[in-house]
Amino acid sequence: MQANQTRRNFLKTTGAAAAALAGSAPGMGRAAAPFFKMYMMIPNNQPARMIWGTLAAQQISKLGIDVQSSYVPWSVITPRRTNGEGKSHAEGGWDAYLERYYYNSITPMPNNLFSSTAFPPNGQNYYYVNDEEIDASLKDYAAAREEGPRMEAIHRFEKRWYDIQPMTILFYPEDVIATNPKLSGFTGTTFNPVFFPDPHNWTIEGAEGGATAAFASWQPPQNLTPMYTGGYSDSNVFGPVFNRLYEYKDWETKEIAPALATGHTMSEDGKQWVISLREGVKWHSGEEFTAEDVIFTWKMIMDPAYASAFNAPFVEIFGSPDAFKATGKYEVTIDLPAFTIQFEHWVMNAMQVMPKHVLEGIAPGDLRAHPFNTWNGSYEVTLSDGSTYTAKGGVGTGPWVCQGQDQMRKAFVYAKNADYWQETPGNVETFYVVNIQGSDAVLSALKSGEIDAHDPMYDIGSLVDTIDPSWGKVQTYDSYKWQHVCYNLQHPVFGTGVDTPLGREDPSRAAEAAAYVRQAFSHAMPREQIVQEIASGFGAPGTVPMPFTAPEYAKELLKPIEYDLEIARDFMTKAGYVY
Structure with a gap:
């Protein structure tokens, strides 16, 4: 220099x-x-x-x-x-x-x-x-x-x-992020795949009716099926759509709270686990979430035909798919070959659960090119009552419903899930993840009101002295x-x-x-x-x-x-x- x-x-x-x-x-x-x-x-x-x-x-x-x-x-x-x-x-x-x-x-x-x-x-x-x-x-x-x-x-x-x-x-x-000064409820950085934008907790001051918010992510995603995630560019997009068995309350405390699971028990030797699942949870299609979805998700990851990068650790943890089974509509029992911290603190806390009724009809070799993974185009899902649901990307249980891509805006579009299984405090009803290239470009977008927050990958630390408090609130987080x-x-x-x-x-x-x-x-x-x-x-x-x-x-x-x-x-x- x-x-x-x-x-x-x-x-x-x-x-x-x-x-x-x-x-x-x-x-x-x-x-x-x-x-x-x-x-x-x-x-x-x-x-x-x-x-x-x-x-x-x-x-x-x-x-x-x-x-x-x-x-x-x-x-x-x-x-x-x-x-x-x-x-x-x-x-x-x-x-x-x-x-x-x-x-x-x-x-x-x-x-x-x-x-x-x-x-x-x-x-x-x-x-x-x-x-x-x-x-x-x-x-x-x-x-x-x-x-x-x-x-x-x-x-x-x-x-x-x-x-x-x-x-x-x-x-x-250290992660440095600038946000819309009128935005409250933005309290953490991103951390694939367990922390990502959570606009259901955001409130935009002065917004009448349902607010619209946007989050900038630099790289376009490569895969939007959770078991294929390769980094922030993926989880920033799919994260708001799905849930895990247990999830972190917030970035500051990093404490775990029940999500799709309501609790679990562990045997004295640490090998047998019984997980109780939350009742009344609906997939975005309207189909009910059950233990079969958990079993299906884990079996997919363990199936080499799907070529998930999580296959090897899953095999190490479970040994074989015979290690877990549904022992009730809302109960999963696991018999591990040996106790491992990876099960409790990774499988239960970091792995999103995927919908059996959507994915069981998609061949492993077709999944990466399917709209479920690309969010490009739509497809029909046949439900248990014989009706159909038109999906525009991933189908989850999360607080946001995928609405596909806005090609003109280079954005991924979401609508708030009106049937979400827990109450959320924010006033945002429509949400976008926008791909913007460059640190200066993302700050220009924030200044103009095009976005409300951004991913830390923009690395704006060297530019904080250019941010006026009237249009940007600088936040820092231990990354x-x-x-x-x-x-x-x-x-x-x-x-x-x-x-x-x-x-x-x-x-x-x-x-x-x-x-x-x-x-x-x-x-x-x-x-x-x-x-x-x-x-x-x-x-x-x-x-x-x-x-x-x-x-x-x-x-x-x-x-x-x-x-x-x-x-x-x-x-x-x-x-x-x-x-």
Whole structure:
């Protein structure tokens, strides 16, 4: 950043340049005498992330590595990382990319992301983390029924991660959001898939009759069936339509409250669970919600034909679909192979329930292209009484009914569910999720009254000084997320280490050599500079994939990772590289 350049102009200039490139930036960060070549994909949907991504690539290049960077959309990254084969970028897979990530529940569930049993395509361990100590600690974490052993296990996971650095955790961001000053009831950030816009709780001051509200989400969604969710762009849209068995009351307390379930019991050994379901709940079609919908949802996720990324953890939790059954119209009984925290704090709290009467007639191979998943077009649903319901997208039990897409406005449309199973305090009757590209564009939309709030992915922290209180109320939230540089841990250098000098000399030390290289990457990152100069102070330097403010974060154990290029080069030397 030039001395005479404001941070805002720097962001705008870099973002515009990245958009103009629309692809690769050849030669960026290239080392003069490289030890090896590395391709880094930088998502092009956030100017600030593009800056620290570029900086990360430049820092790695200072270690003698030829870093080839490219600004690309997620539609390029996703197929490369999920091909399930672990190939390098040159082979059609990937080497490294930047990501803002989190666990799919407020109670951290690293098992779902970092267990060696969760490789794609049926799991979300896109990074191929495959470490015996990490696996053992996560297994103990999931099995622990008391807080003491659970904390001991998760701290072992954190310590092992800190020592081998499977990925470089850059920092823990703070979410900065601007809202319509006349909007009340907006009290939290988004967190896929358990927190998303909740306009049924919003009140717009001065609105006569039913108010209309709009929420901006940067990326268009890829899938709108909950079991296919890949991020905020999906759950921002489908979230208001569906319910889970248990849901969080609010972002501030993060306390759980009954939703489609009214309660449950657990056996002394933690294996058998009996869930009581809420009676009188209707799907948007008018059909009654029952235990059969819960059973159908879980079986879908466990069926490989549907190719849900949640398949692997579901198989790990349940063993087989025989583990659960309907023992009454409003009762589900589960017999787990073993107690696991993942059932109570992930399956029951984070997984939306889907409608059997709608989806049982759609073949697994047809679902992704079906209007249920795309919200594009309409279809007829035959009900139990022989009548039909015309659906315009997903059919849920939630407070908002899908009305399909408004193609002209680039928006997803909702009507308030008049038959929702609980009372809601807001005055909003019609709601839109609008896809708007760019931080400046979203603030312009807020100023003009086109939207009332937006997703934190716009990363407006550097622009808060441009927001006038007359049209924008700035809110900040602990994000419970982290920004990191991901590495393909099947890459022969920084993944398996077999192509490092040390790994070639002594194959038994290949994994050790790869860890040295990743530690070098980590020490090359100026985390404090990134937080202060690029994230405008909204965040804290990162260490491990655990929310910095979570009770599970071992603050006494996890000291800040020093930025020191000499230390970084020493680690490269340990891996056998000679300067």
